Amino acid sequence: MGSKPVRVALGEVWLTCQVCQGDLFRERRVLLNSAGMEFMKLAWADESATGLICWQCGYVHLFVNKAIKLYKADK
Incomplete structure (x- = not known):
């Protein structure tokens, strides 16, 4: 998974960053670990x-x- 920039859509809506409104992201899998x-x-x-x-x-x-x-997005 990547160090290449991607653009992201959920249905017809293109996502932007909640903080800076940027539209390029890097993807990574994240485990949602529980204490048990x-x-x-x-x-x-x-x-x-x-x-x-x-x-x-x-x-x-x-x-x-x-x-x-x-x-895929061109940076």
């Missing part, structure tokens, strides 16, 4: 989310909605 699963050494089984890191300011947006679409 960590304690039992089963954190790998926790739910994951798509982390979108704003290319401009670095703010991290998390999405568990699988309907988001990522599109």
Whole structure:
């Protein structure tokens, strides 16, 4: 997963950063760990989310909605 910039859409809506309004992101998978699963050494089984890191300011947006679409962008 990437260090390449992507643009993101949810249906017909193009997403922008909540902080700086930038429209380029870097994608990363993020585990949503719970204390109980960590304690039992089963954190790998926790739910994951798509982390979108704003290319401009670095703010991290998390999405568990699988309907988001990522599109390659030229920086």
